[in-house]
Amino acid sequence: MAGTRFKAVAREALGNIFREVKIAAKPIPKPKKWVFIVGCYNSGTTLLSELMGRHPDMSALPTEGHFITDQFQKDYDLGIPRMWVDREDIFRLNENDEGPDVVRIKKEWGMRLDLSKPVLVEKSPPNAARTRWLQKHFENAHFIGIVRNGYAVAEGISRKGDPKSIKDGWPMDKSAWQWARSNEVMLDDAKHLNNFHLLRYEDLASSPQQELDNIASFLGLPAFPDVASQNFAIHERNDSVKDMNASSIKKLSAEDIETFNRKAAFMLERLGYDKL
Template sequence: MKGTRFREVTREALGNILREVKIAIKPLPRPDKWVFIVGCYNSGTTLLSELIGRHPSVSALPTEGHFITDQFKKDYDLGIPRMWVDREDMFRLTENDEGPDVVRIKKEWGMRLDLSKRVLVEKSPPNTGRTRWFQEHFENAHFIGIVRNGYAVAEGISRKGDPKSIKDGWPIEKSAWQWARSNQIMLDDAEHLTNFHLLRYEDLAASPKGELDKIARFLSLPSFPDISQENFSIHERNDSVKDMNQTSIEKLSAADIAKINTIAGFMLDRLSYERIA
């Protein structure tokens, strides 16, 4: 047993050394633009990253960027999956914060990106609280925010709560607050950003090509290829781009809806989502 454990520790140590060597020799990414996709969990950030990554001038990280660097705290590691506003103090960064090692983050991300592309894309819902910091430290940073109906988002966050952290999923009132507060931070911080584009999940589902071409203009890129007939593997689904709001909303009880209205009604109104009685 001791020998087996020694070999495991040795392999881990060698793996860490090899990773450090790779980071050290990795060239620093220098794209025309860094693009950050932000928004609440379950709002379509994964779908949007997948769609934008289909552009021939774009390279998008294959998973959430905060999982690929050791410089940011992970919501899952802290026992608050899909609930970063519960520890806002550990996730929030502005231009006034010194923050983590910028060069290391860029190199860690660069190991998973095609650096020959003009535009490099990262998406992580917790980075919604760090947009002002990214603008300060990433050259020509552009931000694409996506919002989605709060009833559908709250239902999804509650349903997908990690059973390792919370057995029966998140209470609907906490999920509603995660949606409301993260969008509040995103919209308020957007007033400090030079390049910010906002879109709605519902509009993306209704007209993927139209919304993507708006993004292309925002990023000064040629139009996107037509993806209307393509399927995408997004979490547990493999399907074309569809609005899944009604499916989620139908799972809510009257009590759930009342709690969402009480806790997140101010953001439903701000984003012009019609309240359900």
């Protein structure tokens, strides 16, 4: 038994050494633009990243950037999956905060990106809390914020609560507040950003080509290739781009809707969504 444990520890130590050597040898990415997709969990950030990664001038990380670096604390590790607003004191950063090791982050992300592409794309929902910090430390940073109907978002956050941390999912009041506060921080901090483009999940689902071409224009790139007819593996679905709001909202009870309205109606109004 002791020998088995020793071998496991030795393998882990060797793996860590190998990783550090790779990071040290990796060049620091120097793209023409860094692009950060930001928005609340379950708002379409994964779909948007997958779509943008199909542009010939872009390379998108295959998963959320905060999972690839050891410099950002993870919501899952803190026992608050999909709920960073519970520890806003940890996640929120602005240009005056010292923050983590920027060079190491760039190298860690660069190991998973095609550095021959002029535009590098990252998406992590918690980055909605640190756009101002990212702007300071990532050259020519551009931000694409995406918002979605809060009722659908809150239903998804509650349903997808990590069973290791939240056995029965998040209660509706917390899911509603995560949606409202995340968007509030993102929109308020956007006033300090030089390059910020906002779009709706609903518009992306109904007119993907138009919305993507708007993004290409924002980034100073040629139009996207045709994507409307393509399928995408997003979470548990492999499908074309579709608006999933109705199926999510249908799962909410009258009590859920009342709770959501109590916690988040102000953000519905700010974003122009109808109150149920």
